[in-house]
Amino acid sequence: xxxxxxxxxxxxAVLLGIAALLPLTGNAYWLSLGVSxxxxxxxxxxxxxFSGPTHYISLATAAFFGxxxxxxxxxxxxxxxxxxxxxxxxxxxxxxxxxxxxxxxxSGVYFVIFTLGLAxxxxxxxxxxxxxxxxxxxxxxTELTEADIYWQLLGLAALVYLAGWAIQxxxxxxxxxxxxxxxxxxxxxxxxxxxVKVALFVVSGLVAATVGAxxxxxxxxxxxxxxxAPMLSFQVVIMALLGGTGRLWGPLIGVIPFTLxxxxxxxxxxxxxxxxxxxxxxxxxxxxxxGFVGLxxxxxxMRQGREAFA
Amino acid sequence: MRQAPVLSLRGATKRFGGLVAVDQLGFDVAEHxxxxxxxxxxxxxxxxxxxxxxxLSPTSGTIALKGQPITALSARAIARxxxxxxxxxxxMLPSMTVLENVMAGAVFGHRRRWGGSAEAHAIAMLEEVGxxxxxxxxxxxxxxxxxxxxxxxxxLAGEPEVLLxxxxxxxxxxxxxxxxxxxxxxLRDEGRxxxxxxxxxxxxxxxxxxCVVMSSGKKIAEGTPEEVLSDPEVIRAYLGDDDA
Amino acid sequence: xxxxxxxxILGGTYALIAIGLNxxxxxxxxxxxxxxxxxxxxxxxxxxxxxxxxxSPLLTIFxxxxxxxxxxxxxxxxxxxxxxxxAPNRGALxxxxxxxxxxxxxxxxxxxxxxxxxxxxxxxxxxxxxxIFGDGFGLNRVVAFLxxxxxxxxxxxxxxxxxxxxxxxxxxxxxxxxxLVGIDVPRLSAIAFALGGAVTAVGGAVLSTYLTLDAxxxxxxxxxxxxxxxxxxxxDIRGTIVAALILGLGETLVATLIDPGLTLAxxxxxxxxxxxxxxxxxxxxxxx
Numbered sequence: 001x002x003x004x005x006x007x008x009x010x011x012x013a014v015l016l017g018i019a020a021l022l023p024l025t026g027n028a029y030w031l032s033l034g035v036s037x038x039x040x041x042x043x044x045x046x047x048x049x050f051s052g053p054t055h056y057i058s059l060a061t062a063a064f065f066g067x068x069x070x071x072x073x074x075x076x077x078x079x080x081x082x083x084x085x086x087x088x089x090x091x092x093x094x095x096x097x098x099x100x101x102x103x104x105x106x107s108g109v110y111f112v113i114f115t116l117g118l119a120x121x122x123x124x125x126x127x128x129x130x131x132x133x134x135x136x137x138x139x140x141x142t143e144l145t146e147a148d149i150y151w152q153l154l155g156l157a158a159l160v161y162l163a164g165w166a167i168q169x170x171x172x173x174x175x176x177x178x179x180x181x182x183x184x185x186x187x188x189x190x191x192x193x194x195x196v197k198v199a200l201f202v203v204s205g206l207v208a209a210t211v212g213a214x215x216x217x218x219x220x221x222x223x224x225x226x227x228x229a230p231m232l233s234f235q236v237v238i239m240a241l242l243g244g245t246g247r248l249w250g251p252l253i254g255v256i257p258f259t260l261x262x263x264x265x266x267x268x269x270x271x272x273x274x275x276x277x278x279x280x281x282x283x284x285x286x287x288x289x290x291g292f293v294g295l296x297x298x299x300x301x302m303r304q305g306r307e308a309f310a
Numbered sequence: 311m312r313q314a315p316v317l318s319l320r321g322a323t324k325r326f327g328g329l330v331a332v333d334q335l336g337f338d339v340a341e342h343x344x345x346x347x348x349x350x351x352x353x354x355x356x357x358x359x360x361x362x363x364x365x366l367s368p369t370s371g372t373i374a375l376k377g378q379p380i381t382a383l384s385a386r387a388i389a390r391x392x393x394x395x396x397x398x399x400x401x402m403l404p405s406m407t408v409l410e411n412v413m414a415g416a417v418f419g420h421r422r423r424w425g426g427s428a429e430a431h432a433i434a435m436l437e438e439v440g441x442x443x444x445x446x447x448x449x450x451x452x453x454x455x456x457x458x459x460x461x462x463x464x465x466l467a468g469e470p471e472v473l474l475x476x477x478x479x480x481x482x483x484x485x486x487x488x489x490x491x492x493x494x495x496x497l498r499d500e501g502r503x504x505x506x507x508x509x510x511x512x513x514x515x516x517x518x519x520x521c522v523v524m525s526s527g528k529k530i531a532e533g534t535p536e537e538v539l540s541d542p543e544v545i546r547a548y549l550g551d552d553d554a
Numbered sequence: 555x556x557x558x559x560x561x562x563i564l565g566g567t568y569a570l571i572a573i574g575l576n577x578x579x580x581x582x583x584x585x586x587x588x589x590x591x592x593x594x595x596x597x598x599x600x601x602x603x604x605x606x607x608x609x610s611p612l613l614t615i616f617x618x619x620x621x622x623x624x625x626x627x628x629x630x631x632x633x634x635x636x637x638x639x640x641a642p643n644r645g646a647l648x649x650x651x652x653x654x655x656x657x658x659x660x661x662x663x664x665x666x667x668x669x670x671x672x673x674x675x676x677x678x679x680x681x682x683x684x685x686i687f688g689d690g691f692g693l694n695r696v697v698a699f700l701x702x703x704x705x706x707x708x709x710x711x712x713x714x715x716x717x718x719x720x721x722x723x724x725x726x727x728x729x730x731x732x733x734l735v736g737i738d739v740p741r742l743s744a745i746a747f748a749l750g751g752a753v754t755a756v757g758g759a760v761l762s763t764y765l766t767l768d769a770x771x772x773x774x775x776x777x778x779x780x781x782x783x784x785x786x787x788x789x790d791i792r793g794t795i796v797a798a799l800i801l802g803l804g805e806t807l808v809a810t811l812i813d814p815g816l817t818l819a820x821x822x823x824x825x826x827x828x829x830x831x832x833x834x835x836x837x838x839x840x841x842x
Contacts, residue, residue: 055649102826106833108645109585110784112652114825116587117777121822128813171417171424178414181403188363190389190418190468230773234656241653274770275664281657285637285650 012161020154023147031146035218037259038153039211043232044240044251046160046207049167050200051237052245053180057112059233060099062119064092064205066228068212070126073138073222081142085213092209093202095122100198115233123228130224137223144217152214160207164248167200176200234277235262241284244291253292314377316341316503317362317393317472321371324357324527331357333527334371339472342501344494346508346518346535350548354527355507356398359474362505363395364388375471392420392471396461396478398507402449409445412436412463419468435463439493455486459493466497473497475506479513491516511539523547557806563695565802566702567761569795571775572782573709574754580726580789581746583644584634584651588659589779590772591666592751596622596758597767598666601675611763612701618759619752626751630744633658638743659772666769676766694764701760709753710791722746726789754779774818781825787835797836800824 022034043061051058071088072081079087099118103111130136167173175196178186186193212227219226235258243254258280265276288295315338324332332354339345347355360366362373364385372381380388394415403411412432416423423431436442439459444452452460458478465473479490491513497504498517508514514521514535521538523531525547531538538544571593578586596618603609603617633654641647713719724732725742733739761767782801786793801821808820828835 055645057649057652102829106829107648109648109652110829110833112585113777113780113784114829116773116780117818117822120774120777121819124816124819128816128819131813131815174414174417177405178403178418181405182401184365184385185397185401185403185414186418187385188365188389188395189414189464190386190420190422192386234660271667272664274660274667278657278660278662278664281653281660285654285657289650 016154016158020151023150028146031150033259033263035146035150035153035215036263037255038150038157039215040236040239040255040259041252042153042157042160042211043208043236044243044255045157045164045248046204047236048240048245048248048251049160049164050176050197050204051240052250053173053176054197054200055180056104056108056197056201057237058115058201058204059112059230059237060096060115060118060205061208061236062228062230062232063115063122064095064208065212065215065232066119066122066126066224067091067095068209068214069216069219069222069227070138070212071209072213072216073140073227076140076142076216081144085210088213089206089210092212093206095209096202096205097198099205100201101194104197104201105194119228119230119233123224126228127224137221139221140216140219142217146218149214149218153211156207156210156214161248163203167203168248172196172199231273231277238277238280238284240291242280242288242291244288244293244295246290246293246297250291250293315339316343316376317505318374319358319362319371320374322358322361322368322373323370324354324361324366325369330527332361332368335522335524335527335529336371337522337529337532339503339505341503343519344498344504344506344517346506346514346521347524348508348514348521348538349524349530353524353547355524356476357527358524359395359476359505359507362388362472363393363474389418389468390420392468393474394419394465394468394470394472395474396458396465396476398476398480400454400457400461402452402457402460404449406449407445408436408441408447408449408452408460409433411449411460412467415464415467420471421469432463432467435467438466438496439463455482455490458482458490462493471503473502473504475504475508477507477509479508479510487513515539557810558803560695560810561803561806562799563699563802564806565799566699566706567757568778568782568802569706569798570702570757570760571754572779572786572794572798573706573791574750574752574757575776575779576783576786576789576791576794577722577746577750577753579783581722582630582634582743582750583638583647583729584630584747585648585655585780586747586750587652587655587776588662588772589751589754590774590776591659591662592622592626592754592772593758593761593775594666594767594769594772595662596755597762598670598675599755600759600762601677601767604677611759612697614759615701615756618755622755623748623752627744627748629658629751630747634747635740635744638740659776663769663772670769674766674768676762692764698760698763702757705753705756706791706795710795713791723789777818778821781821781828784833785824785828785836787837790835790837793835793837 023031047058047061050056068088068091071091072084075084075087099114103114175186175191178189178191179193179196183193216222239254239258240251241254242258243252244250261276262273266273284291317339320336322332322335323330335358347358349355357366361368364383364387368381372379374380375391375393380391403414409429409432412435413428416428416431416435433442433445436445439462441456441459441463444456462478479487482490487510494517518535520533521535522529523538523544530547531541531544575586575589578584578589599618600611600614603614604611634651637650637654638647641650713723721737721742724737725739725746729739778801782794782797785800786797801824804824805817805820808816
């Protein structure tokens with residue numbers, strides 16, 4: 001590791017430390033906002049690990065998240081919390097592997113379409129199963145406070161960043177970039193393209209499921225419609241793309257403004273959240289194709305250009 | 311005594327619906343040999359390279375590398391076993407630097423390297439094609455011949471047993487063509503095994519040890535460049551039946 | 555028998571919607587994820603005109619079709635053509651058009667919720683029972699099916715026999731070659747996109763005579779249409795019709811025999827089978 005790497009690592013650790021102090025302010029509103037930001041940061045960053053370099057747009061986040069929530073919800077009566085977290089991750093990873101194996105051999109459109117309805121399909125199956133067995137929802141009663149949830153999500157965020165950083169410098173990360181540039185060249189260079197894509201998709205799946213499991217106690221009562229809310233998938237895509245997937249910290253700078261904006265809009269105009277979502281999509285495509293990260297790089301280049309002429 | 315072939319095709323056939331693009335093709339490539347695959351447009355040369363590299367899989371027949379069948383393998387597996395290629399229309403990795411493009415071959419190819427050793431090897435390959443100074447440049451600034459050179463360096467970086475060049479000299483201007491031919495000459499002198507699809511006759515004469523001539527998917531002649539280029543059937547295939 | 559007829563009637567309407575999407579994706583190369591919203595908009599129009607002006611939905615079609623054609627033409631020209639122009643390759647265009655049409659779909663949902671509220675809407679039109687092979691069916695369903703069949707047949711004949719249809723099919727097979735023989739590909743793409751949108755909106759108007767819709771149901775129809783298009787093969791009208799009937803039958807079968815809440819799961823089961831065994835579509839030739 002170079003001195004620059006250490007510098008970045010220490011900066012990140014300090015920022016994380018500051019973020020961890022939030023619950024000490026005792027302000028419940030800020031804390032709940034903090035939980036949202038931390039949750040979306042983890043989801044958007046892990047989404048970007050896979051979808052950033054490959055350009056495969058995954059809308060499966062809600063499905064993984066819901067699976068994680070349900071593992072926690074249905075297991076909490078019989079098993080300790082800390083064994084359920086890895087189990088939830090495992091379930092999410094498994095679902096991701098199955099979906100990946102079925103769709104990632106094919107072109108991107110098939111993948112988008114498949115993931116688009118995945119959450120809804122899993123929700124239908126869970127609802128059906130519950131109707132068969134005759135119970136509706138599940139209670140998740142734990143001793144965990146909002147602050148505990150927040151700290152767990154921060155810890156998970158740190159893990160995701162470390163994993164992302166390690167992947168970027170690994171052969172896996174290099175292979176993923178090659179695939180994103182030209183899949184045929186990748187295959188002819190000897191890269192197992194399907195394996196690489198599935199592996200990264202599994203990472204994003206298991207992280208999203210873990211987030212679902214961590215959030216579950218916050219809901220107290222879980223039913224399929226809340227656990228598998230399809231809107232979540234779209235929110236995550238928007239935040240990640242708004243921030244930009246070109247850098248590991250990109251999604252974070254999309255998450256913060258979007259979460260605040262979403263909070264304001266859904267408080268004062270609850271019916272207009274879909275409109276907001278739509279406008280953000282259009283904004284990304286037509287104005288910010290590489291997100292805030294791309295915008296900053298462009299401004300940087302312009303400034304350098306001006307200095308060179310001055 | 312003849313050496314065992316590095317690459318051999320037996321009865322290789324590729325059908326696209328009703329069209330037979332490659333028809334019962336068979337030939338051997340010996341170690342250190344440069345084999346030219348020639349023939350009129352649409353005779354199945356590029357399809358043959360695609361069959362060897364695994365971009366397409368043959369309808370029937372066998373293809374073997376050093377005696378092991380590679381017929382049904384994927385492009386990835388064939389690359390790992392030691393077949394590298396360039397593409398008819400150059401394919402770069404546009405988001406990466408020149409060095410990273412070559413490292414793609416060094417990291418995942420036939421002989422795999424990682425970290426410093428991959429980088430050193432990639433730089434050596436860039437030196438070989440005369441582009442060491444451009445290692446840090448982005449792809450967008452390269453001239454046409456440099457993209458061709460770069461693609462060659464990427465293919466070489468995995469230290470393949472067999473190198474496939476698909477019209478690598480096409481589209482170069484006369485000066486570039488000379489440089490290009492000289493470059494492949496050097497590879498040949500290093501003892502690399504090469505199969506090339508080519509239209510440039512000067513290049514074929516000066517580079518190839520042997521040639522296979524294809525017409526309508528079939529092999530119509532095989533031998534040294536002098537032999538095949540004076541073969542009446544080859545001339546007929548190129549110029550059409552009217553002149554025969 | 556009951557299941558088969560209900561399934562075929564449902565499939566007939568699906569076919570109309572999916573043909574609309576297939577024209578847009580197969581010819582204009584735009585994976586239009588706002589397709590379902592266009593359907594709901596068509597349904598809304600029929601609903602509004604029937605309850606407001608007492609206009610029969612079957613006549614509304616003649617208003618909906620040109621209006622939707624114009625709207626979709628404008629959408630293609632203003633929103634999508636710039637994306638086609640800037641895309642360096644097909645993959646980049648696909649990504650851009652997916653995001654842009656998602657945006658469009660959410661904006662449309664947002665606007666419809668704003669204008670009409672988020673409630674379900676339905677109306678009673680021809681809700682008498684008719685007997686077919688001894689089972690009773692809603693007359694509106696039967697009429698809707700006949701309507702869809704007539705439209706599918708007309709489109710199929712037009713695509714295969716007319717000169718314009720042939721030009722459109724040429725663009726679907728190979729835009730580059732089509733340009734070489736003097737076809738104005740951008741114009742044709744816009745027309746195909748507009749036509750696809752019109753067909754979908756008409757499908758929505760027809761569907762609204764017997765199904766309850768609301769502003770946010772569009773995405774379900776988009777999903778189903780996408781599955782049908784992939785199952786039937788991109789650019790293949792005959793395949794689309796067959797796939798739509800299979801999906802209609804499959805869904806009805808699962809809904810009747812197992813649980814009505816599992817229709818999407820049924821569609822997915824078909825989708826997975828197709829992806830695993832025939833990703834090129836039912837009648838598609840395996841890509842070289």
